[in-house]
Amino acid sequence: MSKGTLIALGGGDDDGLIKLIRSEICSIHSHIEVIATATTAVEESGNAYKEAFEELGCSSVRFMHIDEDNKADTAEYIQRIQKAEVIFFTGGDQRRLAQFLDNTKLLEIMRERFQNEDIIIAGTSAGAAVMSDRMIYDGYGHYSLIKGEMKTTYGFGFINNVYIDTHFVERGRFGRLAHAVAHDPEYCGIGLSEETGIIIKNGDQVEVFGPGVVTILDGSSIQFSNVREAEENEPIAVxxxxxxxxxxxxxxxxxxxxxxxxxxxxxxEARKDSANVA
Known part of the structure; x- marks a missing residue:
């Protein structure tokens, strides 16, 4: 059971997410690290989120410039990540996050601290999709229900056996999440609408914040699926x-x-007490 808190937003306007993170930390002096590697405009995005946190009174916010020209495993970044109380991943392309952070000491420290310490790992859009041990990165509309159209790869592993998909309703991603869960029924699919997200504590309890809907796809009761036997370009049945x-x-x-x-x-408990009294 992990001690850290996971906060993930489905994309769109993220003012509510920033305010929620601020409400979850005890001190305005908490160390916050922004990682904007998912976007190609790393410096612009990193500074924008830094300013957003600072506008809410946070006094110790920095961003890590990690991309094609800037490595993750620098002595400075490792020292900073060991002190961070909040780590925030911005949106963009989750494959960029995997490309530049997988198999790094920096990510290893994040995982270890998330398991053993009371820290917050948060992200929006791509920064949310990358949080589990596996992530979806391809599959569009009704084509995603065709064998071979939906693709997954390794994520960051802050939580296991979960697929987190974002912009879920707005971009018609039900098919690809259903396909992923049908392929891996031990995984739970979590589809996040824009401006809507989840807080996961103790690695188990998924609670919702925001005005929209979170879709849960549970494969534990699947009795039949042709996903593994179907030929490429054939539709799936579940x-x-x-x-x-x-x-x-x-x-x-x-x-x-x-x-x-x-x-x-x-x-x-109240119903039980009432029954005992009766």
Missing amino acids: ERLVMHLLVEGYRYCLKEHLFQPIGAEQIA
Whole structure:
């Protein structure tokens, strides 16, 4: 069970995400590191997010310029990541994040600290999609339900057995997430609408923030799928793929495959007490 908190936004306007991160940290002096490697405009994006945090009163915000010309594993960056209390990944292309951060000491330290310390790992769009041990990077519209059109690769591994997809409703990504979960039914699919996101604590409890809907695709009840046997360019078939729609005030427990209102334990306890009194 990880001690860190994961915060992921589906893209779009991220003012709410920045404010949420600010509300989750105790001190305005908390060390925040912005990583804008997902975009080719690294310096511009990094500085923009640095300013956004500073406008909310955060006094210790820096960004790491990691790209084709700037390596991740510098002595300075390693020292800074060891002190960071918030690590924020911007949007762009998640494959760039993997390209420049996979197999680095910097990412290894992030993973270790996330497992053992009370830190926040946050991201939007590509910065959210890369958070699990595997990520989707291809598949468009109805074509994504054709064998070979949906593609996945390794992610950063802050959480395992989850696919996080972003811009989910706006870009018609249901098909590719369904395909991914059908291929790997031990994985839970989480589709994030724009301006809407999730907070995951203890590596298990998925809670929603923002005005939209989070789609959960649960493959644990799948009884049949032709995904592995189908030939390339053939459509896929799946039986009993379960879907849940979450909004603010509800959560999904990954280990128990359980959908519930937040505060459900208290409601259940109150009902139990009432029954005992009766």
